[in-house]
Amino acid sequence: MFHLLSDSEVALNELLVACRESIDHYEDAINLSENPVITDSFRKIAAARKPFINKLEEEIRQLGDLPSVPDPDKETSEMIMHHVGAAFTPDYTHELLAQRIEAEENIKYIIAQAHTTQPSETCVNLLNELHAHVEQTIKLFVAATKEIN
Numbered sequence: 001m002f003h004l005l006s007d008s009e010v011a012l013n014e015l016l017v018a019c020r021e022s023i024d025h026y027e028d029a030i031n032l033s034e035n036p037v038i039t040d041s042f043r044k045i046a047a048a049r050k051p052f053i054n055k056l057e058e059e060i061r062q063l064g065d066l067p068s069v070p071d072p073d074k075e076t077s078e079m080i081m082h083h084v085g086a087a088f089t090p091d092y093t094h095e096l097l098a099q100r101i102e103a104e105e106n107i108k109y110i111i112a113q114a115h116t117t118q119p120s121e122t123c124v125n126l127l128n129e130l131h132a133h134v135e136q137t138i139k140l141f142v143a144a145t146k147e148i149n
Contacts, residue, residue: 011114013068016056018107021070032086035093097141104138
């Protein structure tokens with residue numbers, strides 16, 4: 001049976017995929033940075049992001065849809081590009097931070113889109129909580145970028 005997705009289902013699934021990808025990229029980036037402070041930050045952010053996955057999946061299920069997963073080929077090719085870049089750069093930390101800031105900004109945009117779909121109160125609270133986490137992450141990385149320059 002064909003099920004037409006609501007705006008909320010589309011937005012939440014897009015957000016779920018972006019969050020899953022971010023965790024995967026943080027975990028992969030741990031091996032690419034020579035800066036132990038940044039590496040520790042990546043670990044902590046990935047760990048803090050994981051509970052949002054379960055909450056987003058539950059919200060999606062309550063809407064009557066199944067949670068989406070990232071495209072493994074897309075993720076693999078992105079990670080390969082990061083590894084190639086890291087292989088040719090003495091310290092890839094600055095590039096990693098720039099990539100992570102861009103990804104966090106994308107998540108923030110998707111959260112804003114999800115807010116426009118008239119989500120439930122529970123979902124609004126989840127979106128606000130995730131937004132705060134993303135904002136804190138961006139601030140951390142912007143400050144770290146200034147420190148390493």
